[in-house]
Amino acid sequence: EPEVTQTPSHQVTQMGQEVILRCVPISNHLYFYWYRQILGQKVEFLVSFYNNEISEKSEIFDDQFSVERPDGSNFTLKIRSTKLEDSAMYFCASTLIYEQYFGPGTRLTVT
Amino acid sequence: GDSVTQMEGPVTLSEEACLTINCTYTATGYPSLFWYVQYPGEGLQLLLKATKADDKGSNKGFEATYRKETTSFHLEKGSVQVSDSAVYFCALSTRTSGSRLTFGEGTQLTVNP
Numbered sequence: 001e002p003e004v005t006q007t008p009s010h011q012v013t014q015m016g017q018e019v020i021l022r023c024v025p026i027s028n029h030l031y032f033y034w035y036r037q038i039l040g041q042k043v044e045f046l047v048s049f050y051n052n053e054i055s056e057k058s059e060i061f062d063d064q065f066s067v068e069r070p071d072g073s074n075f076t077l078k079i080r081s082t083k084l085e086d087s088a089m090y091f092c093a094s095t096l097i098y099e100q101y102f103g104p105g106t107r108l109t110v111t
Numbered sequence: 112g113d114s115v116t117q118m119e120g121p122v123t124l125s126e127e128a129c130l131t132i133n134c135t136y137t138a139t140g141y142p143s144l145f146w147y148v149q150y151p152g153e154g155l156q157l158l159l160k161a162t163k164a165d166d167k168g169s170n171k172g173f174e175a176t177y178r179k180e181t182t183s184f185h186l187e188k189g190s191v192q193v194s195d196s197a198v199y200f201c202a203l204s205t206r207t208s209g210s211r212l213t214f215g216e217g218t219q220l221t222v223n224p
Contacts, residue, residue: 006154031209042214045212048211050209055209099157100204
């Protein structure tokens with residue numbers, strides 16, 4: 001069964017460093033998403049991506065964040081200058097129309 | 112804006128007990144409703160869904176009915192197993208293709224043998 005994959009599973013970085021989180025969505029899906037979950041809190045929407053552009057973003061998704069689909073298979077989330085409060089689990093998801101399929105997540109720890 | 116509220120957890124049950132996890136929502140229009148499950152160390156998996164009022168979603172013995180009059184989508188199972196131990200998330204999306212999911216807080220369920 002096709003699945004969404006994410007790498008790495010755990011990323012540790014120092015405050016102020018750039019990180020790139022990678023995702024491979026299900027191949028025939030059209031919409032791609034990033035969500036995050038700070039420990040003990042809700043899963044929060046960050047951004048959605050369709051037809052090679054951002055279709056919606058939340059107030060969390062500020063200028064420090066960017067997304068890209070560089071090669072038709074990978075979907076990346078870049079954080080330019082990480083802050084302590086960016087420490088969270090980041091989930092990628094994809095869908096053809098409505099049902100979103102999630103990857104296993106990347107745990108980002110900012111020290 | 113849209114929001115989802117789940118019953119406070121965690122929930123601890125003995126095997127074969129009945130489960131209900133409450134979920135209520137606030138949304139403009141008529142959203143689609145979902146329950147996702149997260150097993151330890153894994154990602155979110157879609158458990159069941161309902162796309163219109165009075166629809167009942169079901170999967171793996173779990174059920175939830177879309178109640179427009181009470182804006183609820185409670186998750187139920189008649190007899191839980193140890194393997195059902197996980198975190199359960201209620202979520203909604205609008206009916207626009209590709210729209211975001213709005214999640215509840217999640218409820219940790221532990222089932223003891």
